[in-house]
Amino acid sequence: MSSGPYLLEVQALKTYFYTFYGVARAVDDVSLQLAPGEVLGLVGESGCGKSVTAQSILRLIPEPPGRIVHGRILFDGHDILAIPMDEMRSIRGKRISMIFQEPMSSLNPVYTIGDQIGEMFSLHRGSSKRESLDRAVDMLRKVQIPAPERRVHEYPHQLSGGMRQRAMIAMALACNPEILIADEPTTALDVTVQAQILNLMMQLRRDYETAIILITHDLGVIAETATRVVVMYAGKVAEEASTPVIFEDPKHPYTVGLLRSIPKLGERSQGQETRLSEIPGMVPGLLDLPNGCTFHPRCPEVMGICREQMPDLFGVGQGRLVRCWLYGR
Amino acid sequence: MKAGEVEALLDVQNLKVHFPIKKGLFSKTVGHVYAVDGVSLTLRKGETLGLVGESGCGKTTAGLAILRLIRPTSGTVIYDGKEITRMAGAELRPLRRDLQMIFQDPYSSLNPRMTVNQILSDPMDIHGLYPGGARRERIAFLLEKVGLSPEHGRRYPHEFSGGQRQRIGIARALALNPQVIVGDEPVSALDVSIRAQILNLLLDLQREFDLSYIIVAHDLAVVEYICNRIAVMYLGKIVENALYRDLYTNPKHPYTQALLSAVPIPDPKKVKKRLILEGDVPSPIQPPSGCHFHPRCPYRMEICDRKDPALKDVGGGHEVSCFLY
Numbered sequence: 001m002s003s004g005p006y007l008l009e010v011q012a013l014k015t016y017f018y019t020f021y022g023v024a025r026a027v028d029d030v031s032l033q034l035a036p037g038e039v040l041g042l043v044g045e046s047g048c049g050k051s052v053t054a055q056s057i058l059r060l061i062p063e064p065p066g067r068i069v070h071g072r073i074l075f076d077g078h079d080i081l082a083i084p085m086d087e088m089r090s091i092r093g094k095r096i097s098m099i100f101q102e103p104m105s106s107l108n109p110v111y112t113i114g115d116q117i118g119e120m121f122s123l124h125r126g127s128s129k130r131e132s133l134d135r136a137v138d139m140l141r142k143v144q145i146p147a148p149e150r151r152v153h154e155y156p157h158q159l160s161g162g163m164r165q166r167a168m169i170a171m172a173l174a175c176n177p178e179i180l181i182a183d184e185p186t187t188a189l190d191v192t193v194q195a196q197i198l199n200l201m202m203q204l205r206r207d208y209e210t211a212i213i214l215i216t217h218d219l220g221v222i223a224e225t226a227t228r229v230v231v232m233y234a235g236k237v238a239e240e241a242s243t244p245v246i247f248e249d250p251k252h253p254y255t256v257g258l259l260r261s262i263p264k265l266g267e268r269s270q271g272q273e274t275r276l277s278e279i280p281g282m283v284p285g286l287l288d289l290p291n292g293c294t295f296h297p298r299c300p301e302v303m304g305i306c307r308e309q310m311p312d313l314f315g316v317g318q319g320r321l322v323r324c325w326l327y328g329r
Numbered sequence: 330m331k332a333g334e335v336e337a338l339l340d341v342q343n344l345k346v347h348f349p350i351k352k353g354l355f356s357k358t359v360g361h362v363y364a365v366d367g368v369s370l371t372l373r374k375g376e377t378l379g380l381v382g383e384s385g386c387g388k389t390t391a392g393l394a395i396l397r398l399i400r401p402t403s404g405t406v407i408y409d410g411k412e413i414t415r416m417a418g419a420e421l422r423p424l425r426r427d428l429q430m431i432f433q434d435p436y437s438s439l440n441p442r443m444t445v446n447q448i449l450s451d452p453m454d455i456h457g458l459y460p461g462g463a464r465r466e467r468i469a470f471l472l473e474k475v476g477l478s479p480e481h482g483r484r485y486p487h488e489f490s491g492g493q494r495q496r497i498g499i500a501r502a503l504a505l506n507p508q509v510i511v512g513d514e515p516v517s518a519l520d521v522s523i524r525a526q527i528l529n530l531l532l533d534l535q536r537e538f539d540l541s542y543i544i545v546a547h548d549l550a551v552v553e554y555i556c557n558r559i560a561v562m563y564l565g566k567i568v569e570n571a572l573y574r575d576l577y578t579n580p581k582h583p584y585t586q587a588l589l590s591a592v593p594i595p596d597p598k599k600v601k602k603r604l605i606l607e608g609d610v611p612s613p614i615q616p617p618s619g620c621h622f623h624p625r626c627p628y629r630m631e632i633c634d635r636k637d638p639a640l641k642d643v644g645g646g647h648e649v650s651c652f653l654y
């Protein structure tokens with residue numbers, strides 16, 4: 001891919017955690033690009049580094065034990081890892097904002113919804129209290145919360161899970177950010193509410209051209225929303241491709257295994273009485289990673305070299321990248 | 330029960346579980362949570378029944394009440410010809426051998442201070458089974474059946490991954506040679522790549538030990554993969570009950586249709602027409618009048634907020650509770 005005008009470029013990011021038991025390389029040499037208006041899906045299982053990558057972009061890594069030890073994150077031409085913290089604060093929430101998995105623990109229980117959304121306006125725009133509250137009501141209306149004039153005075157515990165997640169989205173989008181990072185935004189929600197929230201996010205993306213980084217373990221959510229997919233495994237990018245391509249023709253044995261191991265709705269009912277194929281073994285711990293390719297103990301196509309050396313990300317055309325010895329050397 | 334049917338192993342009729350809400354100094358009952366509000370089900374030998382629905386629909390409570398881990402408010406549960414609804418204390422003990430449970434969270438459902446050997450021994454101690462040397466053999470057998478090795482028995486739960494812990498939970502459920510196992514969201518807490526392992530394990534064990542399962546889950550694709558018959562719950566009631574093939578290819582109830590259409594499909598080529606429901610599931614403390622689903626139903630009619638539709642067979646054992654039929 002030619003180096004187009006990216007909104008955000010993560011270059012060779014390494015975020016390590018220095019624990020009593022050793023160094024956990026949570027994010028180990030990850031590079032990503034995000035174009036304006038794009039929805040980049042970040043997929044992987046627990047411990048693969050997808051959330052830590054997102055937290056690194058906003059510099060929310062708790063230090064210690066964590067530390068960004070290497071890499072650059074270019075936003076609008078500047079390395080935001082190098083700017084002072086107070087400058088970072090003016091980017092956070094205003095130009096890059098984030099929504100989290102658990103809306104109950106990411107909203108402050110002792111402030112009303114209106115106070116918390118309004119703070120975005122008073123902090124970043126210098127609005128008065130009255131004005132902030134009015135705009136908070138507008139935001140709640142935009143995310144389709146019924147009776148926003150009443151809800152704005154309520155506390156988080158008075159809202160249902162779906163409404164809390166909407167309130168979070170309202171807060172994240174209050175200042176019209178250029179980038180929205182959504183970390184498992186619908187995992188804690190029921191499917192019918194998940195459909196509402198995803199619909200809302202995609203609608204807001206169309207209306208405001210916000211670029212989205214969507215972090216999830218749910219390949220169904222990715223297939224329906226993302227334009228491009230990055231699959232992570234044990235702190236590294238395993239594969240990257242556009243969404244139709246990765247589902248049609250996955251290359252990395254991990255991606256292949258993952259796609260084959262999930263039950264697909266309607267498949268058995270339509271007569272395909274197939275047994276799910278399993279990926280053997282388990283997700284490795286970050287303190288105890290296998291040598292060579294970290295996927296090799298679970299890989300059905302393992303070769304001699306896989307046990308010794310970590311493969312690079314090989315380009316296989318059309319902007320596709322695969323970290324596997326089957327595709328280069 | 331309908332004529333000509335194989336006798337049910339478990340027969341649940343009009344099961345209700347209402348939790349009182351108590352307030353004030355004298356714990357006055359100020360209302361009830363209508364968690365399960367008239368559920369009827371049958372489970373045949375060797376069958377897998379799925380109970381699906383969204384959070385708060387009462388599926389877990391129904392599972393617990395069927396196993397008699399909580400006391401139902403009313404209704405009957407008949408297991409193997411015996412009514413077990415009103416049993417208490419020692420009467421229930423032999424039942425516990427036959428009816429077992431697998432829990433959702435493999436972290437909190439295993440005692441962290443016991444080794445795997447102790448965890449698996451406990452139920453056998455209580456029931457006085459496999460004494461002496463037979464015990465060790467039995468534990469080795471169980472561990473092997475769930476894909477672990479006898480050496481794992483000396484370890485503690487924290488030394489295992491989530492998938493392995495779920496295997497230990499399954500071994501514990503198998504320890505007493507049960508007839509029925511209720512699995513409450515058995516794979517939802519596991520990593521995606523591990524779920525297939527556990528689902529396949531459950532299928533293999535069912536075949537080998539002739540088990541009957543009730544699987545409580547919210548993931549419709551998972552339920553489709555392992556269940557023969559599926560009951561969809563909404564606010565304490567069953568709205569549809571059908572064989573898996575009928576339910577997925579020909580869903581009748583508007584709620585089932587919405588639920589199925591809301592599931593994201595991991596295939597970008599299959600663009601679905603989506604039926605998006607408005608609003609959230611109402612509180613089971615004050616369920617809506619008439620059909621509980623009517624405030625969110627795209628097809629609601631005049632009758633729906635006045636009368637509660639009964640579960641009706643619309644052909645081939647496909648039951649729906651909706652005035653459209």
